[in-house]
Amino acid sequence: MTHESGGGRLVVDGLEKHYELDGAEVPVVKGVTFTIEPGTFTSLLGPSGCGKTTTLRCVAGLENSNGGEISLDGNVLSTGTRHVSPDKRDIGMVFQNYAIWPHMTVFANAVFPLQVAAGKLPKKEARKRAMEALELVQLDAYAHRPATALSGGQQQRLALARALAHRPKLLLLDEPLSNLDAKLRDTMRNELRSLQQRLGITALYVTHDQSEALSMSDRVAVMNQGRIVQEAAPRDLYYQPADRFVADFVGRVNMIPAIVRGRDGDGDALVEAFGARLVTPCPDSFGTGADVTVTFRPESVRWHEAAPDRPNLLPARVVRVEFLGEIVEYEAEILSGQTVVGTIVGRGAPLNSPSLHDPVFIELAPQACRVLAA
Amino acid sequence: MTHESGGGRLVVDGLEKHYELDGAEVPVVKGVTFTIEPGTFTSLLGPSGCGKTTTLRCVAGLENSNGGEISLDGNVLSTGTRHVSPDKRDIGMVFQNYAIWPHMTVFANAVFPLQVAAGKLPKKEARKRAMEALELVQLDAYAHRPATALSGGQQQRLALARALAHRPKLLLLDEPLSNLDAKLRDTMRNELRSLQQRLGITALYVTHDQSEALSMSDRVAVMNQGRIVQEAAPRDLYYQPADRFVADFVGRVNMIPAIVRGRDGDGDALVEAFGARLVTPCPDSFGTGADVTVTFRPESVRWHEAAPDRPNLLPARVVRVEFLGEIVEYEAEILSGQTVVGTIVGRGAPLNSPSLHDPVFIELAPQACRVLAA
Amino acid sequence: ASGAIEPSGGPVELAACDAVEVGAVTRCENFYDDYWPAISEQMDALYETAKQADGGRLVIWDWYELSPDVIAEFNEVYPDLKIETRGLTYNLSSAIISAKATGSRNTDVISGSLVSAATMTDEGYWADVDWTAFGVPKEFFTIGAPEMLPDSVNGSLMQVNTDKVAEAPATLDGLLDPQYEGKVSVASYNANVFAGYGMDKGEEAMTGLIGDLKSSGNLQVLEDQDSPLSSGDVPIALGQTLFNPNPSLSVSPYEDAGVFAQFSGVNVDAKNPAGGMLWSLWNAYNPDWLELRMTDERFSTTQVPFPGLPTSLFDSATGLMQTNSSALLTGLAGGAITETVDTRDDWIAMINAADAALNG
């Protein structure tokens, strides 16, 4: 099959968007700036209401921005005042609720973008391309069904085929998987990513599910309250969150408030948290006496029945043990009364997990800790 | 607070339910039998459409069964022909989509079951108990809000308070968490479980999410096509699935078709799978020459760059590596063309994971394998 | 059945009529002097009977609803009768027959012209009342039947808005003049304005005239003729009523206009026949009431009191009633064609032919 969408370079610079609410202008997107390189997959990740959808809709042209510039391959799509209309932007979009047209067949849905395009294709060519798009998502066998006779996953695939049929430079996706059930979501996630790579199309993906964002993206931009707080590759995001918000939002994290007490020979900091002393790498910007937060992931927590001779050990008591199949998760209460969550994985997990109410020692390996501003 | 629901013993024996569809009677629940001991938490787990909800609704009395008996603490609630009406069954129920009455306040929702109960409580007492139920779910501060002004999680909590307000013997829950988003689902899961334990109420929980079932339940009954295929404690279910269906449905699993070729000294079987020979424990019921399926969980797969001197090594090529935060998941193609999924967990995961397209050796530790009928 | 009502003290001895011919009608100039006192006496007796019948209830269904003012006038003289009225435009016969068929309370009084009451006549709904026995001059019963008390006449007139049209033509043919294009109106139910012409000149001439009037665009069929007449949009109205106080409106008779005597009487199905008789006599002849009708704008209608009544009554008319009655009487005296029992069916045929030509 010969489907070369190819990707465009999207530049969003200082995007602003207000909504009018009860007469007042409420800013929703506040100077969002990012660039997507051609052919890459970028996710906008953030909690509900942070402005992800609004940003995406501004890029699509479904909302008119109030400021900032959006350009695709150097063509300015939108400034604060002039806006290219959505049908002239050369984009494809997949909506959260599929937005499949129920009065058309599967094929009619897919061929629509090719029929309405400005430079109209000959009928035959349009038909060929629509079928190609359907093949791409393995719906070619269903072409003549009414679109309503598809299952949820199939509808989502059709939405994708429709968004790709006219070979746009940019593909926008707004939580396309959130209406699917867990198993289907996994499958579609893989399909979506491999399709995007195969076609080399530029993709901007909106989600509030961190595992979706991490697994699919080349870059992830984390949004909060209308601003982008960190933009990085998935691993960097996970292991080097810029602040507490990102650390918490991307994956599960334990956070302990602490005070920097000094530095050891390696340049690692000595911090005090509830009486206990921890050794941890620490940016030099935090001087002695600074209030900080020590963060560490559950999977890097280790537990011991007796204290080995290693730094960063906290006595604790197990207050919850939960068998999740692949993983056993436990919660241990440290002296301060705060709890730390740890996970144990693998075949041996149940055997290696602590028992409820046991006194244990929690080990936080220094290299697993990260210090952030309080 | 003094809330002693206490639990009842639910016995479901040979439950049958048909629906009429286009004139024909379609059996949906086919002889379901199980017992729930007082104060325990049992989940009905199964794929969509397997009849979980129908079973639950028969217990609630919202559907009339066509056969079998349901009794609570020895009181017969339902036989194939006589049915106690739902309002006389002394149960509480939480619905998937909350089913909060939108025209009432939070308090009015909670007090409703106390107002309509047969032996009507004095007004004051009803009010007190409703407030207790709201306290239980920490909604007492919201008592005077319209119920629609609650967030999703709060609505779910209110539904719980309402189901508990009249201190029923049995609590029924139909996928109560499936409409919540991931973070909230985790929180509510813990809350729900600890509340159930605190009150000692008997709970029957319906879900198609295995991690929910595993983490919350004392017992899990796996349903498929209207029948219960295995009923066991969570860990037994995970590690000793009765058949391929359970193995696949409860957690992720790799399955490789194989033929039994013989036994070694320890009684473990030697099986042949695509030319490779594997050693694995195997029930004696499978004789030499039997077609079997070797199953193993992704987390028990290990990979090596060079083959160590151990049994059960399969040469393979990595075809997918996915960073999911806590976990890195990879897929390796073995010689037969089939793929095996493995996971690596913990802080070191990214460092310990294979690279895409690398040739590797996949190790399946014998004790991690389980042989099931083909 | 209700013919049973007898004049109190036996039939009244009738005086000799001081007769004047007004077209087809005989006028008794001495009516109020020599007849009325006896009638009045009989009416007092009828009133006493009527009060007892059906709890003093008097049901009057008419083509038009009686206005509350009229009822008030009646009750001023006869306070103990409670009148219930209905206006049943163009459905009176059907309502009376239906009521009888379904057994509901029927009207005590029936009314209409020979034509409009034809069904009631044919189905035998006029109770057998000998009005002359109650003192009404026998000269009044030359047009209709003895049980039908003549109470008024009406006829076809032309109404003109003098702001727009100086003078109406004296004939229907005159309306064909191009100057009247779009200026003449008639109501769909008023085909009878042409019937007199037809009775005189023959059906063909009549339908031809109607056809010409319509095709020339001079004549329009309207449901509401009054507003355009008054505002001047359609300044000539055929057969239109005269309730409009607009001073620019005038009325004139035209050649071959029909004049129709109107009768009232007692329903055979009446529950209060005495009341019915009382109402009919009062409405037709009571001098105070008629005087009021001739002078008070509230009571003006197209109907003019029976021309058999003395000239003095008509001379007392003022305002709209004066224009109206003098036009009608002029027409009548000038030989306007009047329907009689003998010609009734011809009239009906003629009206239906006109109707077909007008609305078909």
Next chain:
Amino acid sequence: MKIATIIAGAVIFLLLAIPLAVQVITAFRGPFLPFGVSTAKWSVENFVTLWSLRDDFWAVLGSTAAFVGGSTVLSLLMAFGLAWVTVRTDAPLRRVISVLVVVPFIIPPIVKAQAYLLMLSPESGVLNQLLRLLPGDLVIDPYSFVTMTFIQALTNVTFPYLMIVPILTSMDGSLEESARVSGASWAKTLRRVTLPMLWPGLLGVAVLTFILGLGSLEVPLLFGQESGKSIFALKLWNLISAGAGELPQYGLAAAWGCVFLVITTIAFVIYLRATRNAERRASISGKGFRPTVMKLGAWKIPVMLAIAVFVMLTAVLPLFALFWSAITPYPIAFSFEALVTQTQFGSFGAVLADPEFWASLGRTLVIAGGSATIACVAATVLAYGIARARRTGWTKAVDLFASSSVAIPAVIAGFAMFLTFMVINPVIPLAGTIVALIIAYSYRVSIAYRAGYSATLQIRMELEEAALVSGASPLEGFRRIVAPLLMPTVFAVWIQMFVLGTNEFTLPAFLATPESRPLSVYMYAMISPRSAQLYQPDQGAAMALIFTLLVFAIGYGLQWGVSLFAIGRAKRRNPIPGVGTAEVVPPADPVAPDTRAVAAQDLEERRQLARR
């Protein structure tokens, strides 16, 4: 619960079945009344006569199709345009427009028709006077077929408007947005996606508007004496008005009615199909629903201009014509000279002093309120029972039957009711009473039934089941959960039926007597020269104005009151001792699309709220 359903079903059956049966019997019995007249006998004579008049029949069919069809298409176009502007664009003054569109709905159609007549008089009509001010020799002939069709369309715009608004409101905007990003322009999106999507719903509206138009007599009566005399409603009216020396031809009229019932039944089946489709399509719109608003931009001026013309034609000028008529002693053309010398305001006082005005106003309110209540209660209970019952042949039949009165034009219903009350009068003497009118008005029960049915479907079963497992009996569950949730819909329908009832003319034209006549009939008597001594055009017009104002106030007042009540209820509830009051936060998301069935009134209500 079951018993209540059966009672409601029986009430609706009696309301609809008996009149129709009487009509069919009449069609097959002699020429006059079906029973009690010696000449009546079973025969197909009426149909034979009908056949012998078949040229006439085809003319009626053609003329009716042109008139009703034309006016339906026109009013749908206008209603769709208006609904679009008020729901889907950023046009200024949308609230005001949506109120003004409702004004003509309130004026009784017969008075409205009279107002148009006054407004359109070639010389004196205010519209033609206005047109004369423009260059070109434009004069509208009020009596032409085209004018009549257009007027019918104008008078009927509100009804489809009220039905289209919720359809547009509930359409999932992302369906259009996805067309836009697929590269379709606004126009293409409208043509390829929006209209086809809305098509089933619009078809339903079209059929209802068509049937409504088929049944309305007013415009043909006043405008169509020549050009529209073959229009069905007027034809039926003329058939039952007797010719000279004859009785009305009830039997023949009934036969006509039967034939047209067949036609409307076909339309009705189309309607049912269409709405069923619409329900199916509506069900797939998911969450994340938000209505999209079109920016008018440069189109703002022409759009507002068009709306201004529309409002002029439907509200301002007719009301002005009525007002002019009210302040002049007799009909005269508008002129400033007349304004100075001729005007008088006594008619308003005269109306207010007229006891008959108050009496008939009272009757109107009783009849409209009573019938709306009967219809709403019976329809809601039955709709609930049917919507929740298992679908069997029986429930389908009941469903169909209870929906069927939308297929009965008002003329036929009025006539059938008239016959019915005549026939049953010896046993149950109701003819001519207010009770008869209440029963007759209630025949529109299907409007309430359809609304109740779809509103019930919108109430998720779980809400009731939750009540059951909480220990409430089914009846209690209905009373405490379902009834309050259905209330907004039922109330919206009640208001709609109430307003329809207050301005109903066709039904009382057949049924009312002076003792039972509602204001619409009294008003018509005042403005129709046919009613002899009652004719008082100035007072009639004044009465119409007062009445319009009053109904407007009652309708909006009730709505306002109810929404106030709904808000207040949660707040007024006694606080529970020992519990601090948490401040009320509005829900984060719009409360699901569940509530969207609640017709235009719901929207109206929210607007009321927003205004506060």
